[in-house]
Amino acid sequence: MKTQSIYQDTLKFAAGKHAENNQTIPGTNLPYVVHLSNVAMEILIASQETEQFGIEFAIQVALLHDTLEDTNTTFEELTETFSLEVANAVSALTKRNDIPKAEKMKDSLKRIKELSKEVGAVKLADRITNLQSPPSHWSFEKRLEYQKEAIQILEELKGANTYLENRLKAKIDEYSRYCVPEV
Numbered sequence: 001m002k003t004q005s006i007y008q009d010t011l012k013f014a015a016g017k018h019a020e021n022n023q024t025i026p027g028t029n030l031p032y033v034v035h036l037s038n039v040a041m042e043i044l045i046a047s048q049e050t051e052q053f054g055i056e057f058a059i060q061v062a063l064l065h066d067t068l069e070d071t072n073t074t075f076e077e078l079t080e081t082f083s084l085e086v087a088n089a090v091s092a093l094t095k096r097n098d099i100p101k102a103e104k105m106k107d108s109l110k111r112i113k114e115l116s117k118e119v120g121a122v123k124l125a126d127r128i129t130n131l132q133s134p135p136s137h138w139s140f141e142k143r144l145e146y147q148k149e150a151i152q153i154l155e156e157l158k159g160a161n162t163y164l165e166n167r168l169k170a171k172i173d174e175y176s177r178y179c180v181p182e183v
């Protein structure tokens with residue numbers, strides 16, 4: 001199947017799942033599929049800058065990366081509809097609910113690092129996409145925490161994808177403008 005067809009089929013599946021909850025991007029009225037297609041766009045452009053990049057797998061993981069965390073999609077469903085490799089990748093990108101909040105990101109990053117570099121690339125692309133102007137109700141502490149977490153992602157995923165690492169580095173720097181105490 002052509003990459004374009006894989007993109008369309010996967011986008012349709014993921015968009016439908018997130019639409020069942022009427023999920024929007026936090027702080028906006030935009031449907032969640034906007035976030036998913038932005039992550040896939042980062043992956044597509046990064047693939048042009050990366051040798052030996054499994055674009056079809058990475059596109060699927062990018063579009064599906066929040067289905068286990070935010071929708072009623074199951075691991076078995078991802079395995080049957082896509083592949084076990086895709087289901088394992090989405091699972092690694094999903095925070096576990098049975099561990100303390102402070103350990104959730106570190107645990108997810110550890111599981112991501114055990115898989116192929118494309119999975120790390122999707123995590124980088126996800127945070128690049130999310131480092132836009134924060135929702136207005138976020139406190140100074142929350143913004144600072146979000147930037148700190150982005151630095152943790154960048155450090156832990158070192159070597160996953162040079163192009164996206166550089167993009168994330170620049171986004172983290174830009175985000176500093178939101179990390180000032182309110183006066």
Ligand code: NI
Pocket residue numbers: 035065066126
């Ligand atoms: Ni996401």
